[in-house]
Amino acid sequence: MMPASVAVPLPVLVPLVLALGALLCPAAWLRWGARIGALACAAAPLPGVRLILSHGPAEIALGGWETPLGIRLVLDGLSGLFLLFHSLVGAAVAWHAGSIRPPPTDTPPRSSRPVPIFWPLFFLLWGGLNALVLSQDLFNLYVCLEFISLAGVGLILLSGSVGALRAAVNYLLLALLGGLLYLLGVGLLYSRTGVLDLEHLAAYLAPGLMLNAGLTFMMLGLMIKSALFPLHTWLPPAHAGAPAPVSALLSGLVISAAYLVVLRLWTSGFHRLAPEVLPRLFSVLGSAGIVWGGVLALRQDRLKRVLAYSTVSQTGYLFLVFALSGAETRSQGGVWAGSIYLAISHGLAKAGAFLAAGMLMQRCGSDRLEDLRGAATAHPLPVALLGLAAATLMGLPPGLGFTGKWMLLDAAFQLEQWASGLMILVGGLLAAGYLMRVIERCFRTDPAATAPVPPSDRAGPMFPVLILVLAPFVLSWLLAGPDNLLRIGAPLDVPAWPGAESAP
């Protein structure tokens, strides 16, 4: 078995090395090289996960510097689960994008010059995401968040259109603002406590003006990054304007990574600072986001914008969990596990949906809903893939999305939080509304009845998309695995809300 000193940083090192390699690699080798590299990246977390399954949580101090001076990377159940999630989505997206010739842009062929920068940015993003889930240090988390945002901006720009440029700049500015707010919060905390490591910090966390202000700034920054209503407005243009594989990564992985940081902070002691206020605020904003994202998704006339607003709506669910954390659920991770399963199922299904949308877009000429008429007969497979992803997003059984929703609803009923329960149902209803609206359009016949566009090589293969959209259904059978994984290191072992324990 690989020692922890190798196994833990491996998921970060492999993508970073590959990013460098992709920059230096001759363009002719890149298509296959990148796909094989993506498989290597996907395999990188496996030794670490094997290690923690047999030996419990593993950690290393980077460069041999112990905390509080140095930086720790910690591989516990939660990070292990997210690493595997990143592997699945990353590998599928890479395999799909690598088969698109020329490299992914959504614009018509006239501007589709080869864009070799895609692969370096892709691996940078992947490495940043993996580093984020392994970090246990406030400043390190900040670096990873900025890393991810910058790689994301670069990827959005690949689209090459003016709209995408505007969206990317907008995204850049807001991501920077979010990062700075977070950094300001970290500064306030550090000035008070003098430590950045989450484990050490936990001992100092007691309500106090400085600490609470720090928490506020950090949470605001993270709310921008995870697109919580009303700070979500950067998301739809950015995710809808990017090339489809990039949208899949941004909507599927980046949003849930920012959410993971919120969860990580909350469960490692920050709940003591604001035991009741913040969960309530999150519930209100999450509920508003569910409704607002859903209503706007219903009013879009482009498929990718529908999916982007759906991300806003689905992010709202994740923030409901903070007020539900007191409930006893039958799953090991408690109600937190429910929100993690929702995040993961959303990531898988949304990535699949964006890839399917990209395929439809290439075949129908655009992603306008009007142009999707007749797609169900002309291109049944992409429509079926979109339908399967839609089933997960709506929370239909027996998918992982259904399991997560059931767990949250179960908790809401136990705590008699009827409003949260209602919002979970309303969100599902809205999701069904906007997704079935798209699917209905695909079933309609085309009045112009133009000859079907021949499926082009640019559309990419079905198989990785199929894996993504089927994964939530398969995972709900194998959930004993994730359940056991989530228990390792008890990353989510926090007292019930509102039972705030006294400050140490």
Place this chain on the structure above:
Amino acid sequence: MNPEWLLPLSAVAPIVIALSGWLGPLRPALPFLTPVGLVPALAAAAWLPDGAAFSFQKGHLETAWLLDPASRTVLWFTALGWLLAACAGVGYFRRHPRRVSFSAVFLIAMGGNLLLVLAADAVTFYTGFALMSFASWALVVFDANDPAFFAGRVYLGLVLLGEIMVFPGLVKGAVLADSTLLADIQARWGTDPASAVAIWLLFLGFGIKAGMAPFHFWLPVAHPAAPTPASAVLSGCMIKAGVVGWIRLLPTGGPLAEPLAVAAVCLGAVNLLGGGVAGLLQTHPKALLAYTSIQASGTLLLGLALTLFEPSLRPAGVGMMLGYAAFHALHKASLFLAVAVSPGVTGPWKRRLAWLVLLALAASYAGVPGLAGDLAKQAAKPLFAATEPLSVLLPYLLAAGGFLTLLTTARVVALIRPGSSAHAPHPVTWLSWLVGACLAVLWPFAVQGAPFVVTDDPFTWAPFGVACYLILCWLVRRWPLPVAMPPGDVLHLATKTGVRPPPDLGLRPLQWEAALSGPAGAAALLLLLLVMLGLLSRAILF
């Protein structure tokens, strides 16, 4: 190999056939493979012993399957109804360019329906319920014209409403029972307000599927829009899913059952009488048949009320409901197939045969003495007479409903009389209709089981009854329709009186969103910052 494997196989086989046919080399043969998907279900119904159970637990996937006498009855009529429609579909879609897609969706809906019939736990049940409901949407819109998409929207809207009623009801039940088994949920309902809400949600949610007023209007909109084999299963088999839900999940007694029973009686009366009157004013045979299904749901609701009022009569009452559901499923599936076959029949002998079958089917459904419908009715009478609050009103109600059924079936005969159309049916469709009609009319005599036992000999009245019925049919055919009612009564009433079902928000949300991404967004951020700072410091200071 364990024979219990037949239980999950019954539901999984159609889905596997659908996927392998759609994606794989079996593609051209898929329409012919549709009936094959029912083989495991029919084998399970015929050979598995009572109490055969199957359970599987891995991760969060806990699934339990059970074949008890009740689910066996439901399995029989569900599988036979789907079989008839599948066979008829082979002929109906013989030259249709999209027949493979139809078969695939049809098989998936079939799998969902069989899944919910055999399920013993809430998650499996709900999976089947959702699978069936959503796959059927594709059946409803299959013709891809404007009426079909309108019907699809109405259908989907009510499906979604039903889903968000059933889902929280099931979760609440599972929380209370600390188990997801349907039997546990049914046995452990509390008496608190939350349980009451959950029970009502389940009652209404399943009522939507069963065509209960005031949620009945999707039936007469969706059935005419769907291709006929799909209408046959929608009306014959799928609306029984709601009945299965009622029987499996509603409490078997206690203080919460009483108001539910009162509601069931009232809504049952509305269904029985309203469905009959509205049905008489229809001009489309499939819309009319949909209204007769609404009437049948009224009868089933009265049966439900009986089991809720008198827990001691529950076994007999459930037997009666299931017997009636079986009777209705086979008759209604055959009557819908008659719409596809009967008008196009050519040739003197064939036409005579079609007349005979159609009249026999209609008379049997109408409850002419001595025929199947009458047997079902006779079996129900003593039960209703034995239940205290129901025995006063019900004889009149049932008599009125029966009279309306006589009229509506006579009107069905008038609307689909043989030889009225030039579109000749395919021989396979013909044959399946014939077999279905024989099955429907003769099955109750073959069973001689609990729901169809009759005390006195009804056959003495049979010739007289049939003669009267023929005269009635002739009269109804001559009788002009006073006024036609559009299918989906309430729906049209709502749109006529200016109530627009979808609230039109116009472009306002888009404008607000645009504002939110400008200065208003910055203001929101600042406001949020102040609110959070204020709230958090308040938490410290006070």
